[in-house]
Amino acid sequence: MRRISAGDGATIVLHSMGQGPGIVVVHGGGVTIDVYRRLATALAERFTVHLYNRRGRADAGPREVPYTGEQDVDDLATVLSHTGAGYVIGHSAGGFIALKAAQRLPITRLALYDAAVSIDGNTPSAWLPAARAAADAGDAARALAITAAGINTHQATSRLPLGLQVAMTRLFLRTPIGRTMGDLVGITLDETALIHAHDGPASQWSGVTAEVLLACGANGPRYYVPGNEALAAALPHARAIVIPRAGHDGINRAQPHFVEPFATFFAAPTRDNLPR
Numbered sequence: 001m002r003r004i005s006a007g008d009g010a011t012i013v014l015h016s017m018g019q020g021p022g023i024v025v026v027h028g029g030g031v032t033i034d035v036y037r038r039l040a041t042a043l044a045e046r047f048t049v050h051l052y053n054r055r056g057r058a059d060a061g062p063r064e065v066p067y068t069g070e071q072d073v074d075d076l077a078t079v080l081s082h083t084g085a086g087y088v089i090g091h092s093a094g095g096f097i098a099l100k101a102a103q104r105l106p107i108t109r110l111a112l113y114d115a116a117v118s119i120d121g122n123t124p125s126a127w128l129p130a131a132r133a134a135a136d137a138g139d140a141a142r143a144l145a146i147t148a149a150g151i152n153t154h155q156a157t158s159r160l161p162l163g164l165q166v167a168m169t170r171l172f173l174r175t176p177i178g179r180t181m182g183d184l185v186g187i188t189l190d191e192t193a194l195i196h197a198h199d200g201p202a203s204q205w206s207g208v209t210a211e212v213l214l215a216c217g218a219n220g221p222r223y224y225v226p227g228n229e230a231l232a233a234a235l236p237h238a239r240a241i242v243i244p245r246a247g248h249d250g251i252n253r254a255q256p257h258f259v260e261p262f263a264t265f266f267a268a269p270t271r272d273n274l275p276r
Contacts, residue, residue, distance in 0.1 A: 004082045007074050010061030014079065015051040018044025022085025023266060025051050026076060026101075028092030029116075030181040030188040032058045036091075038254035046263055050083050054094070056187050067190040073101045080105060087266050091251050092116050093191040096198075102208045111213040111262050112228075113251045114220055116192070118199035119227045124150055125196045132189050140182040145169040147188060152248070154221050202227075202234035212238035213265045217246030 002014045015033060017040055025036050033051040040049040054072055056063035064071040076097065080086070086108040090098025095115025102110050116123070127150030134143035145165040149158035157165065172178040181188075198204075212235050216224035228240040243250060243258055250258050 004078060006061065006078050008061075008071075010055075011059075012052050012061070012075055012078060013059045014083070015040075016048060016083070017041070018046070018048045020047045021087060021266065022048045022050060022083045023087040023089060024076065024079050024083065024085050025049065026072075026088060026090040026094035026098045027051070027054060028094050029191045030184045031177070032180060034058075034180075035177065035249075035252040039089075039251055039259065042254045042256070042259040043263060047087070047266060048083075048085070050079060050085060052079055054097075057184065063187070067187075067194060069097060069100060069191075069194050072097045073105070076101045077105050080107070087111075089113070089251075089262065090115060092248070093188070093195065096191070096195050099205060099208065100198075102210050102212075103205070107210045109213075109266055110208070110210045111215065111265055113215045114217065114224050114248050115214070115228075116195050117205070117227060117231065118196055119202050119230045121199055122223045122227050122230075123196070123199075124153060124223075125192075125199075126150075128189065128192060128196070131185075132193075135186050135189055140185055141169045141173055142166050143185045143189070144173070144182055147185065147192075152221060153223070202230040205231060206234045206236070208235050209237065211265075213262070214238055214240040215243055215261065216240075217248060217250045218242050218244045219247040220250070221248065 004012050006012050027033055027036055032053050036051055040051055043049050053060040055061055088098050088107050089111045091113050093116045095112040096117050098110060099117060127146050131143045131146040149165060152158050173182045214228040214231055216228055232238045232240040246258050
């Protein structure tokens with residue numbers, strides 16, 4: 001574990017493991033780096049994996065208000081500079097931050113999994129005001145239930161009566177990961193609002209010159225597939241893949257069949273060797 005200074009003087013705590021080329025992981029919205037340790041361990045045989053908590057979480061510094069995402073990009077720039085890494089993995093809202101960062105940072109290879117990037121309105125957003133109202137009222141269970149249903153439109157639970165979803169969420173909040181997600185639901189909503197504020201054509205990301213692997217899970221929300229395909233067509237060096245037997249948390253479970261496409265992507269010597 002190493003402590004480095006961000007541009008504004010805040011401390012960034014780096015949790016690194018492994019050996020080989022450096023990969024920086026930009027984690028999702030409602031979680032901390034704890035759920036990415038399996039991924040880091042799986043990649044550590046071939047790469048040096050750097051985890052760090054984004055602002056407002058665990059051992060990270062305070063978060064900018066209002067939230068614009070620029071602080072996240074600046075922190076990633078600091079981590080890349082300090083580690084010398086040129087490879088990045090971004091997940092969910094962290095995928096949005098990583099793609100945004102790739103527009104101006106020296107990222108040579110970028111792998112995104114279920115990246116929360118809204119392309120021409122393909123990701124649902126009508127649920128956001130109700131979730132925000134619940135969060136502002138201090139009802140984390142209701143806010144998290146509305147958020148989960150709004151994002152996970154492919155799941156049968158998203159079509160249950162809201163009262164039942166809230167009751168189920170209250171039970172979930174008793175678990176360690178549930179408590180974390182409940183505590184961070186406001187951050188999740190801030191990031192979701194920013195993502196939807198950047199909705200537009202895939203061409204707005206065409207300035208990203210890194211090699212990009214756009215991955216999503218076959219068992220996850222359906223809207224990631226057309227979104228990734230649109231991005232793959234717009235970015236100059238990108239490819240989209242669907243990973244079988246993987247949901248949104250596939251990156252956290254880090255089963256061998258999931259990890260291998262990412263390891264292959266980062267180990268490939270040329271752009272021609274992107275996984276197919």
